[in-house]
Amino acid sequence: MKRKTLFTIDAQPYRQPIPVYGYFFGSEEKTLAVMGAIRGDEFQQMYTAAKLVQELTRLEAEGKLTGDCGLLVIPCAGQFSMNVSRRFWPLDNTDINRMFPGYDKGETTQRLAWRIFEALKGYTYGIHLTSLYLSGDFIPHIRIMDTGWQENAEGLDFGLPYLITRKPRPYDTTTLNYNWQVWETRTFSLYTKATDFIDEKSAQEATDSILRFLSRHGFLKDVPLPEGEATQAVSEKNLVTIRNTCGGILLHCRPTSSQVQAGEIIANIVDPYTATVLEEIRAPQKGTIFFARHAQIIAAQTIVFRLIPS
Incomplete structure (x- = not known):
């Protein structure tokens, strides 16, 4: 060397x-x-x-x-x-x-x-x-x-x-x-x-x-x-992008590489003041979580996951 x-x-x-x-x-x-x-x-x-x-x-x-x-x-x-x-x-x-x-x-x-x-x-x-x-x-x-x-x-x-x-x-x-x-x-x-x-x-x-x-x-x-x-x-064009519709605290339910089913909850957005669940982020179809966003507080319409469809 x-x-x-x-x-x-x-x-x-x-x-x-x-x-x-x-x-x-x-x-x-x-x-x-x-x-x-x-x-x-x-x-x-x-x-x-x-x-x-x-x-x-x-x-x-x-x-x-x-x-x-x-x-x-x-x-x-x-x-x-x-x-x-x-x-x-x-x-x-x-x-x-x-x-x-x-x-x-x-x-x-x-x-x-x-x-x-x-x-x-x-x-x-x-x-x-x-x-x-x-x-x-x-x-x-x-x-x-x-x-x-x-x-x-x-x-x-x-x-x-x-x-x-x-x-x-x-x-x-x-x-x-x-x-x-x-x-x-x-x-x-x-x-x-x-x-x-x-x-x-x-x-x-x-x-x-x-x-x-x-x-x-x-x-x-x-x-x-x-x-x-x-x-x-x-x-890359076949990856499924998943966004949230409201802002708040992001809590992941499933990590990357997880196999998920259509409709399965993969993250929650909760109110930062009351911890009330504002949104359940669900997998739109069956697939593998390829990318999961890191964030404690997240704004609306942010890329949260990318999914490889099965």
Whole structure:
């Protein structure tokens, strides 16, 4: 393992420059790059990347990487935002993952996106450990943007429960995933259960899935790994979105991955002053809870669940 300073974050007031490290394994080939946290609340994504660095360090020392395999892991490029507890860039509240491929003479977040992208370009495969704009629990899954350049079948090699495919929308064209694909890297977004807290079990599951991908593509040798699951491919357009009709305290009745029946109560909205149930949120059809929103107080017409129909 070689640790290199890829660039420094030096456009913040009253603070020393912050180094962004890349961890390199194996040969000089550009086989697979993994990007961890870009936003300031992606603690789980940073930790998952750190777990991967730990595992790859061990495997490289044991001679388990094949000679034609070169790997890069960047655990975090959002340290400044993390330090001040802000999800987006603190000085102007912009999202670095809406600035790709970046511009080296642009605004601060454009320059940071450009530096990140310069480090990640040219790899055959790319994995972004990312998070959704909604705060909540996911079933761990692989997500692929349907750009026409992707290989959906390769998403099955992670052995995670679900592979979600989605057609890109105009605002997706400035994300890392989309631009990585435009620059001919076969790209996957990997979602774990959590974002702003550490979930050890799903972090390990994600780490194992990346190692399983490497093994199934012939880049690891003689490495025993959990078998993984039979992956179900689902189009994002088929997910059922469930919203609440009134605001209040959100109390979940069923967690993510639960199988639910049509009409089953999956959450309640209660009055914050009297604890009276204002609304029973029911499953509109049979399916699996894929996403459950985190919130103590919730406004009306908010996405509370996403359901994979059975």
